[in-house]
Amino acid sequence: MELNANAFGRTARKALLDKTLQEALGRTTGRFQAHRDAAIAAFPEFEATRERASRIKRDVLDHLDTYLARFIEEAEKRGAIVHVARDAAQAREIGARIARDEGITLAVKSKSMAAEEISLNEALQGAGVTVVESDLGEYIIQLAGESPSHIIAPAVHKTREEISRLFERHLGEPRTDSIPELIGMARRHLRAKFFSAGMGISGGNFLVADTGSVVLVTNEGNGRMGTILPRVHLAVVGIEKVIPRMADLPTFLRLLPRSATGQAISSYVSIVTGRRREGDPEGPERTHILLLDCGRSAILEGKYREILKCVRCAACLNSCPVYQSVGGHAYGWVYSGPIGAVLTPLLVGLPEATALPDASTLCGACADVCPVKIPLPDFLLELRSDARAQGLKTPGEIVAMKGYAGVMQRAGLLEAIERIAGVLGQFFTKGKGIGGLPYPFSGWTERRDFPAPAAQPFRKQWKIKRGARGGTR
Amino acid sequence: MEDQAGSQGGDAVNERESLFRRLSAACAGNGAASEAPFPGGAPVAPECDPVALFAKTFTAAGGVPLFGPAEQALSDLGEMLRAEGVTALFFPEDDPAAREIAEALVPFGPFNLTSGAEVREGSAAVTAGFRTAEAAIAETGTIVETSAGGKTLLPGLIADVHVSIVRVASLVARMEEALASFTADPPRNISFLSGPSRTGDIEQTLTVGAHGPKKAIALLLR
Numbered sequence: 001m002e003l004n005a006n007a008f009g010r011t012a013r014k015a016l017l018d019k020t021l022q023e024a025l026g027r028t029t030g031r032f033q034a035h036r037d038a039a040i041a042a043f044p045e046f047e048a049t050r051e052r053a054s055r056i057k058r059d060v061l062d063h064l065d066t067y068l069a070r071f072i073e074e075a076e077k078r079g080a081i082v083h084v085a086r087d088a089a090q091a092r093e094i095g096a097r098i099a100r101d102e103g104i105t106l107a108v109k110s111k112s113m114a115a116e117e118i119s120l121n122e123a124l125q126g127a128g129v130t131v132v133e134s135d136l137g138e139y140i141i142q143l144a145g146e147s148p149s150h151i152i153a154p155a156v157h158k159t160r161e162e163i164s165r166l167f168e169r170h171l172g173e174p175r176t177d178s179i180p181e182l183i184g185m186a187r188r189h190l191r192a193k194f195f196s197a198g199m200g201i202s203g204g205n206f207l208v209a210d211t212g213s214v215v216l217v218t219n220e221g222n223g224r225m226g227t228i229l230p231r232v233h234l235a236v237v238g239i240e241k242v243i244p245r246m247a248d249l250p251t252f253l254r255l256l257p258r259s260a261t262g263q264a265i266s267s268y269v270s271i272v273t274g275r276r277r278e279g280d281p282e283g284p285e286r287t288h289i290l291l292l293d294c295g296r297s298a299i300l301e302g303k304y305r306e307i308l309k310c311v312r313c314a315a316c317l318n319s320c321p322v323y324q325s326v327g328g329h330a331y332g333w334v335y336s337g338p339i340g341a342v343l344t345p346l347l348v349g350l351p352e353a354t355a356l357p358d359a360s361t362l363c364g365a366c367a368d369v370c371p372v373k374i375p376l377p378d379f380l381l382e383l384r385s386d387a388r389a390q391g392l393k394t395p396g397e398i399v400a401m402k403g404y405a406g407v408m409q410r411a412g413l414l415e416a417i418e419r420i421a422g423v424l425g426q427f428f429t430k431g432k433g434i435g436g437l438p439y440p441f442s443g444w445t446e447r448r449d450f451p452a453p454a455a456q457p458f459r460k461q462w463k464i465k466r467g468a469r470g471g472t473r
Numbered sequence: 474m475e476d477q478a479g480s481q482g483g484d485a486v487n488e489r490e491s492l493f494r495r496l497s498a499a500c501a502g503n504g505a506a507s508e509a510p511f512p513g514g515a516p517v518a519p520e521c522d523p524v525a526l527f528a529k530t531f532t533a534a535g536g537v538p539l540f541g542p543a544e545q546a547l548s549d550l551g552e553m554l555r556a557e558g559v560t561a562l563f564f565p566e567d568d569p570a571a572r573e574i575a576e577a578l579v580p581f582g583p584f585n586l587t588s589g590a591e592v593r594e595g596s597a598a599v600t601a602g603f604r605t606a607e608a609a610i611a612e613t614g615t616i617v618e619t620s621a622g623g624k625t626l627l628p629g630l631i632a633d634v635h636v637s638i639v640r641v642a643s644l645v646a647r648m649e650e651a652l653a654s655f656t657a658d659p660p661r662n663i664s665f666l667s668g669p670s671r672t673g674d675i676e677q678t679l680t681v682g683a684h685g686p687k688k689a690i691a692l693l694l695r
Contacts, residue, residue, distance in 0.1 A: 159676065
């Protein structure tokens with residue numbers, strides 16, 4: 001996926017002015033949050049379970065070499081073909097080579113952020129493969145020619161009216177405002193693809209080291225179809241998704257659906273191991289597992305390693321006031337919300353995504369909901385500090401900070417500005433916020449109100465208060 | 474051409490080695506990996522009645538539990554299938570319990586018996602797929618189906634309505650118990666099915682029947 005993270009300011013502004021998007025975001029993030037909160041409230045073991053999950057994941061990170069080696073060994077023992085990619089370019093090359101060697105012309109894909117991360121679709125299309133997204137949300141945005149805006153609900157920004165227009169244009173279906181009818185249309189069109197596709201592409205929620213299994217958690221059933229019906233299965237998974245043993249899987253299955261959609265369990269959990277066995281009536285003749293490093297081993301070495309505990313539930317997105325306001329596209333890459341604001345700079349390099357760690361109010365809601373206890377606000381703050389240390393500031397920031405420093409160092413000038421601003425501000429706003437300022441300050445007020453300058457500047461109030469309390473200095 | 478293939482193979486080996494060099498460097502000095510699964514709380518009290526709990530959780534997942542094979546259960550099931558517009562029933566050839574239930578339902582129809590192959594080839598009829606579950610999980614309201622022993626997964630995959638035949642003796646309290654029998658040598662496919670196929674992808678409105686069955690029914694047999 002094309003990277004555009006440093007344009008956050010501009011894209012966020014666009015998102016805030018997009019009425020359709022604002023309506024869709026309003027309709028959805030709150031609902032996700034309410035469902036998640038209700039599910040957690042009905043699960044008294046939540047704290048104990050997330051503590052356990054966090055400890056398992058920490059053990060995995062401490063010994064990723066051991067667990068990943070075990071996973072590969074077990075998967076190969078059961079007939080899977082395991083590939084390793086250092087970076088996205090290499091992963092694309094491997095994906096395209098697999099498709100060519102297997103003689104694939106049509107592939108059905110279920111949702112995979114990892115595949116999105118390496119732009120697998122483009123590589124496969126380059127190798128002559130038609131890739132059909134089979135997750136309903138992904139299918140919709142594929143028809144629209146867009147990219148996902150939410151980890152688990154990629155089409156969160158599309159209304160039913162827009163979707164019906166898309167189905168009319170691309171599938172020749174009649175217009176309808178009935179959601180079940182829209183879903184029936186997609187089901188019919190995609191069912192035919194599942195039966196004719198040579199390859200099913202999936203991601204993987206977990207890799208089980210002691211059995212070599214890939215675990216897929218879905219609700220629609222497309223992940224099941226894509227791993228049962230086509231003759232080849234390709235799973236694209238980050239190396240950090242490994243868990244030690246099958247016995248650890250229930251812990252994560254108790255947390256992921258509750259945190260993601262508020263379900264006690266998702267409709268479908270598919271645990272697939274190796275290839276079709278002798279005598280099996282279905283299942284792929286060949287299974288390829290493409291393991292992605294793509295920056296993960298470098299993260300593992302540094303102070304942000306715990307970000308690799310992430311299970312991609314998106315609870316942090318739904319709880320984030322910034323994400324709730326701007327949606328996913330503003331983050332300019334595959335991952336959005338607090339997890340994206342941390343993970344993107346780490347995967348693509350801080351200079352390429354300096355704007356993202358600033359896209360947060362540090363309110364801490366993300367850390368409260370994280371089912372594997374990733375200290376997201378600490379990481380956001382730390383990344384900001386890294387950005388300053390590396391001299392990564394936007395030109396506007398530098399000019400503004402220089403001007404600010406210049407004024408702050410001259411007490412007389414500051415006092416004069418405060419006095420003028422206080423009088424004018426109170427006069428024009430009658431003590432309320434400033435909703436619209438002329439250019440160039442309109443850039444600020446277009447998206448938010450600027451508070452009216454206080455009648456008494458802070459420094460004066462401070463002096464008076466200290467005086468009243470009998471301050472000694 | 475030969476050279477290219479050879480060098481690609483060589484690259485793959487080198488890539489794997491170099492990944493493990495990077496990982497080992499990052500993991501150096503962390504001691505030994507944990508030997509046993511981490512201990513954790515059991516969310517289902519062992520003394521609770523698994524049948525009652527399954528009925529509750531399966532319903533919460535959007536499924537319909539029925540207690541059979543009494544005449545009443547068959548009649549209820551027949552009515553449910555007719556309400557869904559079902560006209561064709563299919564079952565795996567090697568699943569006598571599924572065959573028995575499907576055949577017993579015919580008088581409650583009009584239902585035709587059909588084969589999985591016909592459904593696979595795109596039969597236009599609304600179908601119900603019958604299959605005996607390997608296990609069921611009370612904690613989550615989950616039907617467990619696997620490909621172990623060459624069993625088919627089509628009834629719960631491509632039918633419009635899925636009818637699972639669950640022997641009460643195969644019911645377990647928690648996910649751990651259901652998975653325990655597969656840790657030594659798992660089959661290609663282990664599926665947990667909890668309620669109907671669903672999606673919230675359009676306006677976060679929960680709608681059933683995205684790709685899989687629109688309705689999930691569990692017929693519990695003592």
